[in-house]
Amino acid sequence: MKIVSWLDWLDKYIPYYEVDQQRTRYFDNPPEVVLIINPADRVKTNLRNGITWSNWDTCHNQMVDTGYKMAPIFLSRDTHGKWYWAFWSKEEALLTVLKIS
Secondary structure, eight states, X not given: OEEEEHHHIIIIISOGGGHHHHHHHTXXXXXXXXXXXXXXXXXXXXXXXXXXXXXXXHHHHHHHTTTOOEEEEOOXXXXXXXXXXXXXXXXXXXXXXXXXX
């Protein structure tokens, strides 16, 4: 998991062909940060049951339960295979990461 600023995310973390579309998505009220989750980081090993994969729905539902203002971000062509959520408060993003960790 990684929290990066909105502008860094646009410039460094998504494919170049997605940048303009995402920049205009929140043009009038841009988020402060983006939470990036690599699904492979969400693998949990249980000695009895083997490997349990966390899926997008599980992560999203845990975030919704926090009550913080956030929104999932979907790319048109997801070539990086990562999950993204926009947060309008860095502190709320940090608290969310603590909750889902």
